[in-house]
Amino acid sequence: MGKTTGFLEFKRQDETYQTPKDRIKNYEEFTIPLKESKLKDQGARCMDCGIPFCHSGCPLGNLIPDFNDKVYQGKWKEAAEILHSTNNFPEFTGRLCPAPCEEACVLGINEDPVSIENIEKNIVETAFTEGWIIAKPPKVRTDKTVAVIGSGPAGLAAAQQLNRAGHTVTVFERDKKVGGLLRYGIPDFKMEKNVIDRRVNVLIKEGIVFKTNVHVGKNVDANQLKSEFDAVVLCGGATVRRNIPIPGADLKGVHQAMDFLKLNNQYVDGLVDFNDILSAKDKNVIVIGGGDTGSDCIGTSNRHGANSVTNFEILSKPSEGRPANQPWPYWPMKLKTTSSHQEGVERFFSVSTKEFIGDAKGQLKALKTVEVEWIFKKGERPDLKEVPGSEKTWDCDLVLLALGFTGAEKTLADQFGLDMDFRTNIKATTKDYITNVPGIFAAGDIRRGQSLIVWAISEGRQAAHHVDSYLMGSSSLPLKDDSDLPRV
């Protein structure tokens, strides 16, 4: 399989981007795909390992060597079939996944890993272009009905799997359009929203019913749902945002990143006017939080035409390479520079925000920070220490809080009578994804807390198997095994 000596012959090559100057002019995706021949070379780099660690690195267990080989052979259709056998939505992960598979790639031990994610994206895009992705409704329907609450990646994956098993599936979404965080959290320049639409259209053709603007627990009674459906799968996400409890947090100009991004996405979608969004135009923007959401805020701010963009991260600056205590094949915490970062930002690490300062009108005008130091002691949680005399004041007009999420909202738990864990996630284990209430399942961020899209899809798929089992006594839906690489 593959080309035995491919890895010795070809260097890694990724897709390139339009220049920052060009790409910040709009919200469109700005990647420039590789030519097919180059992609084949990249596929040829895959070594067909005896133990493909990438499988374990990938939470979906994608059959990476197998589709790499098909790409190398130019058999894109088969590649797409293999890819879809473990991943319902490779077009999402192919754009948005941080690619733990590549960190686990064996070639990565001493060379650049195989560009797995880019290959994945090209496979699925080719498949859409060629019209290979069509609805495959089940031939035989069971008499079972399932409600899926939440239409993010977990909900969509669970819905498609359960529908494949022949159950009648209805997806409930509280927003106007389906997609959850995919639609409202991810800026278009990372993933244009038609990518969601074209997939959802397939799901609809397969017979899945989508009900939007239905906020279960708010405008629909949970118990009614429970009695109408044979099973309910909760995929509502971990939507409770972390706050920053410091003086001035209620000033005008201090906003949650999610509000900022959601409005902007709605604007790009033509649902709201530019005036109604939180604009960063001509403003000095400070983004607090060094994660992906922070990065999305930076990219969006630059597209708005911000005067300056600054980014704070409370953790110390990670190393550029793989830290010694996080060896291959584990997922390393290392400095990540995204395309948004390249578009213009000043990044500061080990910075803790102490206070927001407003003017008389209650409008934010500056904030105060202090440098921090992390003390690591064996067997203890790291300790945070402020560096004396390192206080600093920064002028700013807009602060975006990208601090992550703390857990699930309580509404569903209360309504269904579900236990939650100490991290305020809905309590259910990966053994069967079932909650303490029979027939009610939970999957995705709502169960595991905030995480990656790839995990959401994975949980949706896994949960679907268990729901099917619950309904039918056994299930033919695929199940991945428990060989995920641990975090170190």
Place this chain on the structure above:
Amino acid sequence: MLKKQGLYLPEFEHDNCGAGFICSLTGKRSNDIIHKALEILVKLEHRGAVSSDGVTGDGAGILIDIPHKFFKIFCEFELPEAGDYAVSNVFLPRKENQRSYCVEVFETEIKKQGLQILGWRDVPVNSEVLGQIAKTTEPYVKQVFISKSDSKQSEFDFNIKLFAARKIAEHTIYGSKLSESKFFYLPSLSTKIIIFKGLLKPEHINEYYLDLFNSALDTRLALVHQRFSTNTFPTWDLAQPFRYICHNGEINTLRGNVSRMFSREEIIKSEAFGEDIKKIIPTIIKGKSDSATLDMVVELLLMTGRSLPEVMMMLVPEAWEKNPDMSDSKKAFYEYNSCQMEPWDGPASIPFTDGNFIGAVLDRNGLRPSRYTVTKDGNVIMSSETGVVDIKPEEVEFHGRLEPGKMFLVDMNEGRIINDEEIKEKIAAKKPYREWLDENLVKLKDISAKKGPIEHSEVDLKKREVAFGYTKEDLNTIIRPMAQLGKEPIGSMGSDTPIAVLSERPQLIYNYFKQIFAQVTNPPLDGIREELITDISLTLGSDTNIFDCNSEACKKLKIQNPVISKHDLDKIRNYDTNPNFKVESISMLYKVNRGLNELEIALEALVSKASKAIDAGANIIILSDRFVDENHAPIPALLACSYVNHALHKLNKRSRTSLIIESAEPREVHHFALLFGYGASAVNPYIVNEIVENQIKESEISDLDYLTAIKNYNKAVGKGILKVMNKIGISTLNSYRGSQLFECVGINTNTVEKYFPNTPTRIQGIGLREIEKEILKRHKKAFNPNIESEIEIGGEYRWRRGQEKHMFNPLTVAKLQESVRTNKASTFKEYSDLVNDQSTRLMTIRGLFEFDQFDPISIDEVEPWTEIVKRFKTGAMSYGSISKEAHENLAVAMNRIGGKSNSGEGGEDEERFYKNAQGDWRNSAIKQVASGRFGVTSNYLTSANEIQIKIAQGAKPGEGGQLPGPKVNAEIAKTRNSTPYVGLISPPPHHDIYSIEDLSQLIYDVKSANRAARINVKLVSEIGVGTVAAGVAKAKADVILISGFDGGTGASPLTSLKHCGLPWELGVAEAQQTLVMNNLRNRIVLECDGQLKTGRDVAIACLLGAEEFGFATAPLVASGCIMMRVCHLNTCPVGIATQNPELRKKFKGKPEHVVNYMYFVAQELREIMAQLGFKTVNEMVGQVQKLNRNKAIEHYKASGIDLTPILHKVEVLEDVKLFNTETQDHNLDVHLDFKIIKQAHQGIFRRQRTYLKLPITNIDRAVGAVLSNEISKIYGADGLPEDTINIDFNGSAGQSFGAFTTKGVSMTVHGNTNDYLGKGLSGAKLIIKVPESCTIIPEDNIITGNVTLYGATSGEVYINGKAGERFCVRNSGAKAVVEGIGDHGCEYMTGGVAVILGKVGRNFGAGMSGGVAYVLDEDQAFTKNCNGDDLNIDPVKLEEDKTQLRSLIESHFVATSSPLAKRILENWSATLPKFKKVLPEEYRQALLRLEKEQLETV
């Protein structure tokens, strides 16, 4: 005989031996012949063995003419004329009451046949000479004398009556429930000969049978035999000679032969016997040795009126199938007989006699030595070795040897030797065989077919693929390469998936069977290089009465490769134009929706359908699983095939039909091997045909049309089956068919006994119900209406998530590497927990155990880790299979902690033998001696602490290996003493180990080459390994290694990786039980390896009986290996299994990593020891009571497993030890070399020229090895200056003369030598010349035996006469001149020069990749005797060649005064054009490349 207990099964006993005969051509009777014959035995004593009591031999005996004169004197009753009465020694029960019962039964039967008992005579014996073990089984011996019914009765009729009476008496007595019934035995019952035998050492035969001392005893002939048995409780009746034959070797095909004999008896009829024939059968009495069984069949066939030579031709045919030189009449004889009798195949030298003829045949491959000498006074002496009877050189008329497949025959009545050609032509001309064949035997290719495209009528291939459990790996890794390339796919590293019964995935039933392979007691074969002895054709149709010899027998259909295409099957199915064949198809499907038990019912229905079809005349039955659909599932084809096969046996209808399997199931070689092994005569894998067609459509297979691709696939399977057969030493499919050479692992006894009778199954497991469940699971998946049936990836060969589980997977590899690099015990704990905890994920048999009977002590009381790691070893991986960096890393690490690393089969650079300035030592403590003998020199062996003889390798037992030319770089070539870029082959067998006594010899050889080193014999776990281990212990090994089947490899066919060999848990336990049972355990160290990964693994191995432990994969992983499984591709991305300089740079392993790993394992072991209460490993060995089955494990398949046989503790006396307590006595102190060393002091230490003169006999073996060891210790590989120590010997040298003899030693034998001359020659000069007083013509006589210069690396040899088979095998540097050779000359040769001044046998130069041979081709016959297109055979043209050739012949003349050499040199210009130069193409290319490289560097 010992009873079945634990894992020990008595039917796996083996024996091998020394045999010989002596006879007088002039017909002169003498007493002297008896003494000479007994002398033969004594001189062959090193070929036998002695039990733990030190006295009991494995059995010996002598057959002589009936000493009429003697009996006349000593019988108290009147005897008729010689020839008119029969006599036999009779073994009888010791208890008088039982004895008289036996006598009565016997006398009754004799009388019923109309014969008369003349009287009984008590045989005087002296029981004092018996050993303890022999005494307990000693029978009461009497002689019985029986006369003809009347004097006119013909000899033939008399014999028939004697046979019938004896046979019926045997059946009656053995059928009685008498406690001593088994004592009843007649060694012979003949009018011509009488046999004296017993559990005796050779020198005790005449001390026991006092008659033999009597000078009145005389004979014309004497046949003698002594046994080397793997067991220590052999019985008296199994001592040899038997009634007509004795046998040195092993019949590998026995089980198939026996079951085919039983089916022949269904239709047996004889006018001579009339109704009695029914009472005589079964001919074969069960539970006897292979030789005894063969003898019983010989006897029956003699009763059909065939002559003894004809019977031997029928049973042990020469390799006629691919011999273009054989006369047509002889070929016709053999082909005709192949329709009636399959070959009894295996290494076999079979001396035989009926008193009229005495002779011997050799198996088709010539795997046993047989030498003979004719003296001027008319004696013929034949024996396994030459020099066993003192004959003065001037008395010798002729020295000869028995050639492969040939017969040596003396007609005692005519008083002459009849040569092979004469006797066989005479026999072949007796009947119009060719005519019969032409008229009746149909060949598949001659049946016409319907024209038109191949049609596959079923729909939805994918669904059926799922139903039959196909995976993408099956499609892409197995089928596609076979169809594309016509070859079996190769993989690397070990198997670490669960055995079938522990797998959670539905398994095909084939996966529960493991192939059995040859180790030690018989050799695996090399069907690739020795293809001419192989054949896979089969004949289909009804069998006929063995008593008849007429045209009926060949009314059969012959298929050249019984793996057939759909096309072929259609031809057979529609073959309705020949009334001799009636074909019937029977469906193997059953209805699924009626609930369980449907399978069982369907199997019964299948049998009754088959039975009815036979009654209706069908003689070819096709069992088919076509047309599977949502309602119909397939009965597993193997189950159906085996059950129908056996059920038809039971119905006495088996011989009337042949089975063809038309199935979607078989896809890999193992599957086909099983189907043939369980009785199929042809197989059409129809779905594979469709898959291949599909792959062509999808361009997965390129540049081939459908028929060619199918042909390729069928060819690949055919070759693969051949390899599977070869592994167990079988060369023809005709004898493999129905032989059931498999062990079942994981199916319960009830099911096996019913559906696979006679297959061993020892740990129980699933039954029919679970098999049915697995079928349903697949079926349900295939026909699920919604979820589209996806073919799974499989994950058998490469780990895939969610597919088959592997012990080494991302988590375990990651944790192990992290732990050794950070030296963090807690991380190692995480790793070992992942491996050890199999409570939810079953992987291994050891995973099912838990420790029990805790008796905790403080861990401080347990011996320190530094002591424990001395018992640790790393696996045998050659430099060549892995990189220099990885190889040395392991060596340095193991030397740091006092453990042992293993060189593997690749030699070792001398500079590694010395420590470096930092104190690190790259020397491998264990030096391996494998079949390729690469770089095995005196100096190499001298540098070892331990010398390991690799008999088999877990990943591919019974197979050889190959290092392709491109991988052999300059450095590797140097350490292997070969030429760069020349491919190197390790043959499947060691060509000096075809039997247990040969192994004993090799142990003696290497022990002689380094007395300080322990000799380790590496075996692979399989059924019967316990008895093999007992034999190896008796052969004087110091260490026995039992490897699991799952050990790693650099390259192996996938079928071997997965389906051959057993887990070590079974092997170690069986070895321990058997060794303890035989009180041999104390003499040897037992070592275990095979995917040992954690301290728990080691603890279990130890409790089961091992005291030393080997690790290979795990230390490699610790060094950075990530199980790429591309070792065979040279692309290892972490620099381990590669020679690519760029990739080698990526090696990041450090000795510390390996040390840390060993430390962690030892620590984990210590924790377990503390818990169980053991302070030392020795205390812990074999304490199986500390293990128990883990009751927490519940699994629908595993729950049927019964571990008690593994946990069986043999009950023994208190002083019997469970671990090694003493060293073996190698009897080296009487080695001739010590005499030499004493006398050559000046030569050795002062390098002064020394001349010695010594007598030599055949018991002086491995002469030169000890001397060279002493020289190597002082001078290393340089040895001494040329001709420093010069020794002249007079006599017949024993085996391995000049073994590993180093530079500066020159040895001349005036006389002759035995096998293995110059084995591993390391620079010495050896000269074998005909003594001056001897008048024979040297070039016509055999002067040295088989396998000369095996693995020689340098030196010179001059042989003044002919050599036997396999001259210069795997020579890589020695120069040799000889005056004629047998078959397989220069096999696997990689370097050096061979000059052959006379005739050359068949198959010259097979696998020869290097070196040069010059052959004097007087009669232009040489080229057709050469193997392959890879040899350049040209006249000698180059000046340098001419010079080299001439100077070698000159040296030969100077050394030996050869008259032939003289003639050649005198007529040089006329003779030179008759020489042919043989230059392997690969070698020529390599030389060109080297020349080019040299120019470039200049």
